[in-house]
Structures are given as C-alpha cells and as structure tokens.
Amino acid sequence: MSNELKLLSTKVTAGTMTRREFMSKAAALGVTAAVASTILADAAYAAGPVKGGTFRMGVSGGESTNSQDPATWASDAPLAGGFIWGEALVYPGPNGLEPKVAESWEGSNAAKTWRFKVRKGITFSDGTAVTAEDVLATMQRHSNEDSKSGALGIMKGIESMRTDGDVFELTLVIGNADLPYLMADYHLIIQPNGGFDNPAAAIGTGLYTLETDEPGVRMTFKKNPNHWAADEMGHYDEVELIVLNDATARTAALQSGQVDTVNRVEPKIAKLLGRAPTIDVKTTSGRGHYVFIAHVDTAPFDNNELRLALKHAMNRQEMVDKILQGYGSVGNDMPINEAYPLFDETIPQRSFDLEKAAAHYKASGHDGSPIILRTADGAFPGAVDAAALFQQTCQAAGIPLEIKREPNDGYWSEVWNVQPYCASYWGGRPVQDQMYSTAYLSSADWNDTRWKRPEFDAMLLEARAELDEGKRKEIYSKMGRMLNEEGGVMVPMFNDFVDGLSTEIQGWETNPSGPQMYWYAFAKTWKA
Amino acid sequence: MHPIVKLVAQRLSLGILLLFAASALLFGLTEILPGDAAQAQLGQSATPENLANLREEMGLNRPALTRYAQWIGGILTGDMGNALSNKLPIGEQIGKRLGATMFLAFWAALISVPVAILLGLVAVRYLNRWPDKVISGSTLAAISLPEFMIAYILIFVFAVKLGWAPSFANVPPDMPLLEKLHSIALPIAVLTMVVLAHMMRMTRAAILNVMQSAYIETAELKGLSSFEVIRKHAFPNAVAPIVNVVMINLAYLVVGVVVVEAVFAYPGMGQYLVDAVVKRDVPVVLTSGIIFSAVYIILNMIADIVSILSNPRLRHPK
Numbered sequence: 081m082s083n084e085l086k087l088l089s090t091k092v093t094a095g096t097m098t099r100r101e102f103m104s105k106a107a108a109l110g111v112t113a114a115v116a117s118t119i120l121a122d123a124a125y126a127a128g129p130v131k132g133g134t135f136r137m138g139v140s141g142g143e144s145t146n147s148q149d150p151a152t153w154a155s156d157a158p159l160a161g162g163f164i165w166g167e168a169l170v171y172p173g174p175n176g177l178e179p180k181v182a183e184s185w186e187g188s189n190a191a192k193t194w195r196f197k198v199r200k201g202i203t204f205s206d207g208t209a210v211t212a213e214d215v216l217a218t219m220q221r222h223s224n225e226d227s228k229s230g231a232l233g234i235m236k237g238i239e240s241m242r243t244d245g246d247v248f249e250l251t252l253v254i255g256n257a258d259l260p261y262l263m264a265d266y267h268l269i270i271q272p273n274g275g276f277d278n279p280a281a282a283i284g285t286g287l288y289t290l291e292t293d294e295p296g297v298r299m300t301f302k303k304n305p306n307h308w309a310a311d312e313m314g315h316y317d318e319v320e321l322i323v324l325n326d327a328t329a330r331t332a333a334l335q336s337g338q339v340d341t342v343n344r345v346e347p348k349i350a351k352l353l354g355r356a357p358t359i360d361v362k363t364t365s366g367r368g369h370y371v372f373i374a375h376v377d378t379a380p381f382d383n384n385e386l387r388l389a390l391k392h393a394m395n396r397q398e399m400v401d402k403i404l405q406g407y408g409s410v411g412n413d414m415p416i417n418e419a420y421p422l423f424d425e426t427i428p429q430r431s432f433d434l435e436k437a438a439a440h441y442k443a444s445g446h447d448g449s450p451i452i453l454r455t456a457d458g459a460f461p462g463a464v465d466a467a468a469l470f471q472q473t474c475q476a477a478g479i480p481l482e483i484k485r486e487p488n489d490g491y492w493s494e495v496w497n498v499q500p501y502c503a504s505y506w507g508g509r510p511v512q513d514q515m516y517s518t519a520y521l522s523s524a525d526w527n528d529t530r531w532k533r534p535e536f537d538a539m540l541l542e543a544r545a546e547l548d549e550g551k552r553k554e555i556y557s558k559m560g561r562m563l564n565e566e567g568g569v570m571v572p573m574f575n576d577f578v579d580g581l582s583t584e585i586q587g588w589e590t591n592p593s594g595p596q597m598y599w600y601a602f603a604k605t606w607k608a
Numbered sequence: 609m610h611p612i613v614k615l616v617a618q619r620l621s622l623g624i625l626l627l628f629a630a631s632a633l634l635f636g637l638t639e640i641l642p643g644d645a646a647q648a649q650l651g652q653s654a655t656p657e658n659l660a661n662l663r664e665e666m667g668l669n670r671p672a673l674t675r676y677a678q679w680i681g682g683i684l685t686g687d688m689g690n691a692l693s694n695k696l697p698i699g700e701q702i703g704k705r706l707g708a709t710m711f712l713a714f715w716a717a718l719i720s721v722p723v724a725i726l727l728g729l730v731a732v733r734y735l736n737r738w739p740d741k742v743i744s745g746s747t748l749a750a751i752s753l754p755e756f757m758i759a760y761i762l763i764f765v766f767a768v769k770l771g772w773a774p775s776f777a778n779v780p781p782d783m784p785l786l787e788k789l790h791s792i793a794l795p796i797a798v799l800t801m802v803v804l805a806h807m808m809r810m811t812r813a814a815i816l817n818v819m820q821s822a823y824i825e826t827a828e829l830k831g832l833s834s835f836e837v838i839r840k841h842a843f844p845n846a847v848a849p850i851v852n853v854v855m856i857n858l859a860y861l862v863v864g865v866v867v868v869e870a871v872f873a874y875p876g877m878g879q880y881l882v883d884a885v886v887k888r889d890v891p892v893v894l895t896s897g898i899i900f901s902a903v904y905i906i907l908n909m910i911a912d913i914v915s916i917l918s919n920p921r922l923r924h925p926k
Contacts, residue, residue: 147694230653332775493643
C-alpha cells in the first residue's frame, strides 16, 4: 500500500476526512474501489472500536407468535434478541466458553459437582441485584416437573441444585466434564427469580435493554450503561432487529443499506452478493448438518447391509456443490466434524462407490420393493433437490429409492422422529457429548434413528466423566466409527452459515456455534 | 319501515349468522390440521414431558367443543382472550395489525379506485384508439405478472438501484405520517398495479354496455360532448357493476395481500394469520378469520345497497 493511501486512511479514522473523500482520492491514485475500502477497513480495525451508531440486523426466522419467554425460543429472531437483552451463565465464544453471569466455575468429584460463582455487583435491567438464588430459580424453571421449556431435554440427570452464598452449585447423577457447555444453552438466560413471576418481561443482564417489541416484526434495544463490560463490548448506542423472512427482501435491504447485516444468505446468490462493493459475505463452517435418518429398528432399515448400500450410493460432493453451492463440507455418516473439540480426523471418509452400493444392496437380500424417503422443503434448505440427487445415484446402483414429498406444515410432528426414513437437519451442539446425548443415547427423546446400543451408551457415559482429554478423544473416535459403520444416520453434508455484512462493519469474527458470530455481532462489532 | 332500512337489518342479521358459521368452519378446519400449538411451539425440542406440560398450560387437553364454546363466549363478551403461543392479548395485537392493514389498504384504494375509474372512462372515450389500447395493454400486463414479481422488480429499481424508497416497509406507531407514506410507497405501487386492471376493465365494460342504449344516442343528438355523455348519462347507470368490482378489490386489499406483506416485511393481518396457522394458535386463527369474514360481508353489503340506491326500479319496488 502506498504511504499516501495509508496517510489518507488514518485521516478518515481520525475523522478529519470523510469516507467519500477518501474513496475519490484513492480513485485518483488509481486504486479500485474494492481495494480502497479494504485499506480503509484495515485502518479502522487498527484504530480500534468506534463507539455509537445503530446496528440494524435483518433476521430470518421470526414469527408473530414469538414470545420473550426464553423457554419458548425455537427460531433465530427470538434467540438473537434474547442474547441482546440477557445472558446465560456462560456463552460459547469462538475460543471456548466466555464468562457471563458466572464469573468463574469449577468442577469436582469426578465432574459430578459444579460450582458457578455469580459475578459480583451486577444487576438486572430493572436495577435489582443478581443473586445465586436467581440462577437457581432459572435452572429450576427449565428443569422442574412443570417445565414447558425447550431446554428440558438437556436439563436431565441433575441430582440436586443449591446455592451457597454467591455460588450456584449443581450436582449430577453421573459426572459430565462438559456441563458448563450445557449451561450456555440459549434458553437458560438468567432472569429475576428465574422468570417464575413474569417469564416474558425481557429483564436480564444483557448489554442492551429491550425498548420495543413487535413479535415477528422488529425489536429495538438501547445500551445498558450499567452492564459490567459496557466499556469493552456493545459499542453501538442502539440495536435494531428487523424480521425479514423473505430471502429477497433480506438481500434487498442489505443492498439498499437499510440494514447492516443479514443472516441466511442463500448459497445460490452468495457469490453474486459478495461482488457488490459495499457488501462482504462471511461464511462460517459450523456443526450444523443435514441428514437422512433411518430407524435402525424398522424394516427394511434394520438391515445394516441396506444402510451401507444407501450410504455408499450417496454422492456427497455433488450435494455440497449443487445444494450448498460449495458453502459446506461433506459429511461422514456421523454427526461430528472438525468443528467439534476432540474430533478424530483419521476416521476414513465414506466413499461414493456405486459398485460397493450395489454389492451391499445385493447382500441385504432386499425384496426390491420401493424404499420410501420422506422429504419436504422445510426439512432443510434444498431437501427436496437433495433427495432427487440421492434417488438418481441410488437408481444407478439398482436401489429402488422412492421420494415421498410431505408438506412443510406439521413435518416436525408427523414425519420427523415418526416415519422410518426421512430428511432432517441438526443445528449441532457445542461439544460431542451433547450431540450424542441428544440424539444417539438409547434413552434420548430425540433418538431419531432409534439407535439403541448398550455398548455405545456405556462409552458415552465413560467419556462424559473422563477428565483425560486423550482418553476421551479415543472413546469419541470409537463411537464415531461405530455410527459411521452401523448407524441409521446418513450425513451428506455439513452446512456453512452464510451471513451478509456491510463493509462499514468492523470487528467480525467467526464462531462455529452459529450464524452472525453466534448472534454476538451486536456486542463485538462497530461501525467504521 | 323504509325498504332500505329493512334490507340493511335483514343483511346484518344474516351476516351475523354467517359469521357464526364461518367460525365453526374455521374451528373444524384447524382441528383437522395435524399437530397442535404445543407441538408447533416446541418443534424439534419437544420431549414427552414438556409437551404434556405445555398442553396442560394451553388447555389443549380439554374437549374441542369446550374450547370452541369458551372462545365464542369470550368474543360475545368482547374479550378476545390471549394467544396460545406468546400469551399476548389478541385484541391488542389485532388492533395494531389491522390498523397497519387498513392503513395500507386505505392508501392503495385512495389511489387505485379513482385512477381505475378515470382510466376506464378515458378508455371508453377513445375506444379502440391508441389511449384505450395503451391503458388496457399496460394494466393487463401488470395484472398478469405475479404480485411478488412486480414487487421484486420495483424493489430492485427503486430501492436498490435508485434508492428512492425503502425496500421494506417499516412503520413503527410513532413515525410521522409523511415518513410512513414514504415507507409504504412501494407496497402501495404494487397493490395499485395489481387491482387496477380488474376495476378499469369493469368500468370500461359497464359503460360500454350502457353506451349502446337509446338514451345515450339522444344525449349525443342533443349536442353533449362525449365526456359529458359519459359523465352525466352513462356513468350513473353503470355504477352498480362498478361498485361491485370495486368492493371485491377493496376486500382483496384487506384480506388478500399476504404475499405483498411478506415481500415488504409489512406487519399486517395476513402475516399474523399465516404465522398463527403455522403455530396452530387456534384463538388467533379464529379471531382473524372472523375479522376477514366480517370485512367481506360488510363490503358486499355496501355494494348491494349502493346498487339498489343507484337503480330507481330497485329503490322503489312495487
């Protein structure tokens, strides 16, 4: 970069030159607009965060039925809003857990007892002090027998909970080295008295406070000056979350500068959008994956030869290229990829091999009746097309796969976890233990492949309480191989999160836990 | 009693009966849909325990008739109750949503109805000459494109390329009127283009029909200019069919604009109803459905009354 340009860019960050002047001077020096704005961005980044302004997010995944009660959250807009006004004990940051309401935590007694120290002197947005009792009440609301919470599934195996001064203590029936990660679940936002009094009051310990809330339309937030980290984070004065469920509306809003960022950029337009001079497209490889799930206890899928035939007949690379337009990576018939800690990369990748598929199909002795795969547009983006690709390659291997298209409406209650073979997706979990416990433990409610193996369960529990990471990695590797060879889950691909961002926004970092820096863009970015 | 008053009374009581029938039909249909509000809310995170607890809290374990009776009872006493999904009062939510829908429909109608009628008159005046052909051709082209397509084209040109109007219609309650109008400029344009052709063609056809009459010839013979003939003699006699088609389009502007709402992220009734159906929020579905039915019934009644008033033979029955 020429010294002249460098000098000019510092002028902009210092505020003595406008962005427009800079761009025209840069153009005069023969620098293209794209390069000039990168120079400007680097200079702004180096100068450190700028305070002020409004951060406007265009978010897909909001409905007029949304509530501010964390127990009800199941889509992107409410949980994104929740992170703005509230905090859980901890937050899954890009480099591991970040302390939020809990200042520190420690496990003991073979990871059975966990003590979370509540941060000193912090208050809820209504001014009351945050106590360990509030934390305890929050956990009770999500785990007691009257719980209607979406977090109930992960709040299992708790033997007792209590407070001890400013410490919240939790004792498990079986040790779990990953318990703090469970406490990072977005449902577990700490509320006054656990939200028993008024669950949807949106009173929390967040960097901002909720100003207006129109469900399925927009939320606006104002900076909370009393937050414990108000100086280091939350650079904007205000944050606005606008629900834009229509993909074209979202892109248009970003292009016309009405919002600063959008989630869920459609893979097919991502490359085109990224060419616009004022827009960056950010991709994050995450833990979310698309699946075709077969019940291993239901004919004909109770025959492992048939499952292997289907697994070998799947052209994963073609699906990544055509369904995800390259914004993703191939799956390996297990729900784990390199985005998880303790992942064993030596597990061999399942090959696309029609001869092997045909041989396994023959060995299965299947009677040739159609194998029905249920799918719907809502199962995952591109699920119907993916099923069609799968059907074609199956046909080439002589496997009579038949697609049955189901309506989106009611798919999760009538098809998923009910029908023996269907398309679905998983958002991924922060650690392997949680992913396996959620869907592959014999007793799991969401065991959507009916995978019930005592030896697998035993390994899972052994790994859970194991504090030696080397040994844990070894156990997880065995479990992964077992699912890969015998499981009912067929994983064609792991999908990237694709976000669109105005080039004005600085400080972006990727977080494999979710899109939009796992919804912390509002806290960690700023406008140059 | 004046026959008109009698007619209105008759129509009103019939309308109320119809509303009851509509609500029963809606309730029956929502019951047939697979799944319930508890399942829809928990989705993939449903476990048997939280599902049972949520059903209990939402009162979904009670028999269907009890739930329907409770809702009817509430409506009759003016209490619309709370939504199952987010527990917000339905009355308040619908108030905001219906206000937004009416705001959009009002401005779209204010522009499209006079423009359509005027274009219809002009088309008749210059029948089969170039103004008629341009008007018919362009409005028919607009109605033939799907509304989301028109919306995307307008967004691309006027929001993204020219930056004249916002790409989505954000209308917070505290926004000044002029800003609100700027905000909904594109949705109004789309709606106008969608409803224009129907009303324009109907105006044109109705007036043309009257123009064949002997009294029009008389009017021409006594030396009136062709616009005067249309204004004084043809239009008043063509009012009934025109009002009918205007009312149908007004009803569409209130209840049928969900696609336009979705494209412009406009917080109207359509999106509210669709979300409620997806989440099986039966009280919201019923209440919104009733409001939509009422809009249709009232607008149709107005159309009937206007046609009767405009026709002396119907106005003074033997």
